[in-house]
Amino acid sequence: MSARTVLFIAEPQSVAAVFPTLKEAGLQAGLADNLNGALGFIRKSHPCLIFCRPTLQGFDAMALLEQAQKIDGFPPVVIFTANGNAEEATRFLGNGARDYWVEPLVWDKIRLVLPPEPADRPNPDAPRSATPQGHRAPAASQASGASSAPGRFHIIGRHDAVLRVLALARQVARSRATVLISGESGTGKEMFARYLHHNSDRTDKPFVAINCAALPEHLLESELFGHEKGAFTGAISRKLGKFELAHGGTMLLDEITEMDLGLQAKLLRVLQESEFDRVGGVETVSVDVRVLATTNRDIENVVREGKFRQDLFYRLNVIPLKLPSLTERGDDVTLLAEFFVNKFCATYGLGQLAFTESAKQWLMDYDWPGNVRELQNLMERAVLLAGTGPIQTRHFLMGDEQWTPDDLAGVSADQKAASEAAPPASMDEALSVMPLHEMEKRLILKSLEETTGNRTRAAELLGISVRTLRNKLNEYKLQGIDV
Structure with a gap:
């Protein structure tokens, strides 16, 4: 089978840095700079994933998403941008984008959204089927217990303790039930959460995660539920919270036992009523979100200590997934090591x-x-x-x-x-072996490499204007240099 392809609709310099890593991973990279070119590439090469930069001059990302709604088998689209905001994220996610990222593009993130490799690739030219919206064919599974959800969220393991958790996860993945995933730090709780989302009927909707231990109470409340302009000092505009961004998809509340008791009460309302108020707001916001939660603590003991609401625990613990520690997994240690x-x-x-x-x-x-x-x-x-x-x-x-x-x-x-291979002994010697224009060119290309192709940040590093940088890059293109 030929290598799968990832299509980038962006300026070459903004994505070129990740191409070598894709090649090492056995993937091919395609590049387009307009809608017609992108659609032609999709028909010819059938990419498995599309990354689209909405700021690309002369390109309408929303028009691409409209095509995605009309064509069966259209690859998932990830929007990435240098300067993201919640309003733009909501607009793109609400119109079918798979995800919304802020640069830079890195392989550790890309590999998590790669679709599993299908046995037969769909024809993007075929008309959309009459399958009701929100219902998808079940994901393919492997007969071997060594790896589940091939191509993306790998769960590696053959030990009975892991296989039992995987079997339960598969059984409840397509339900709306909340799932509480517990286990020691480093056992893969977020990986199992992503596995649940990937195997649910929400897999083409957002997966939004937030660490409840990373923020103080007032900031966590704003991150979860958003805030209105003027709600507090520094609230200069309306901000949408994670629950709104996750509408239609899945929300992961990581380390849920670290959440303050007052905020737990507000979370309970969301779980029971599927609605909440933004900080400083007067309008009730309704959402459709499936909630997953993780903890590395004995949550029942935390409840007994009075540090976690018992009613919230019962609401979260509809489906408990207890992950085994690595020492409990026997030969899985060498399997994972390999x-x-x-x-x-x-x-x-x-x-x-x-x-x-x-x-x-x-x-x-x-x-x-x-x-x-x-x-x-x-x-x-x-x-x-x-x-x-x-x-x-x-x-x-x-x-x-x-x-x-x-x-x-x-x-x-x-x-x-x-x-x-010592360096030149003096500045005069260095200048004699590297002309000034060559040194300038290397510095410019190096700055682009370090900023993952972001021209604005590269210009700031070099202390020049974006216009000057653009003119220099145009010169290099005329010299046949790929920038």
């Missing part, structure tokens, strides 16, 4: 790496206080230190193994090679 190693080998352009037997045994014996998150970070470290492999226990840098004389000799050799 998955992460393969992932990071692809990310860094390395060949396949294997574990020594002692390294595998170390993985099984370690108690993993940070769970899957710790394992993932440790595998990235091991891949970087192992190089050409195999991965040994000393590559984990956990204090159990020391670097050998051979390793240190290799580092010394690298330092010696680096010292032989």
Whole structure:
């Protein structure tokens, strides 16, 4: 099967930085700068996902979303922009956009919205079917328990404890029931929340997450429910809250037990009545949102301590999902370790790496206080230190193994090679090997790379106007440089 394609409708310099990463991940990237070109590309190449920059000159993003409503099998559209706002987000999401992002585009976000690879790709030219709105065909599933929701929110595991949670999640995914996901930090609670959303009939609607522990009460209330102009000092305009942005989709309340008791009462009203008031507002806002919540604490004990409302607990705990710790998952440790190693080998352009037997045994014996998150970070470290492999226990840098004389000799050799390629001894020498216009060009291209193609921020870094930067880039295009 040929590689899947992601289409970008944007200025080349605003998206070029992510193209190499897509290629490493086995994806192709397409580029269009107008509606006709985008539609022609979609008919010919059948991209699986579209990223659209609404500020692209001469392009109407809303017209693209109108086409998406008319054509069956049209790829999901993600809007991304340098300067987002809630009103614009609501307008695009309400007209069918899959998501609304603020730059920069990064692979860790892109991979989360990649649709699963279908067995048969739909024909974008076919007329839209008569399936009632809001009802979708069930997502494809794999027979193996090793990975669920292929292509996006992977849940890796074969242990019975994981398979039981997955089975329950699949059973309730398409319901409106609230789900309380509990487990230690790093066990993958948000991943399971995204899995529930992806397998629900809301998968083409927004998934909005907010960390209840990250904000004080007054800011959290404004983030959740929005506020009216003048509601408090600094409220210079109306702001839509997360619940409004999640209308029709799913809201994840992360670390729900950290929410203040007063705010819990307002949340209970939303869950029971599907309505709320903005801060400083007089009009009631109605929403259709499915709520998921997570906690890493013993929530029943928090209720007994009087720090969490019992009625809210019962309302959230309609479907409880208890995630096992990594140490409870047996051989899943090595399964996950191999998955992460393969992932990071692809990310860094390395060949396949294997574990020594002692390294595998170390993985099984370690108690993993940070769970899957710790394992993932440790595998990235091991891949970087192992190089050409195999991965040994000393590559984990956990204090159990020391670097050998051979390793240190290799580092010394690298330092010696680096010292032989010393920089010019003086400024005069540097200028003699790099003309001023070449230095200028490199600085401009470097600034674009560091700002992910954002011309405004690049111009600010360089201390020049956007117009001057645009003129320089036009010169480089005439020289055949891809900018």
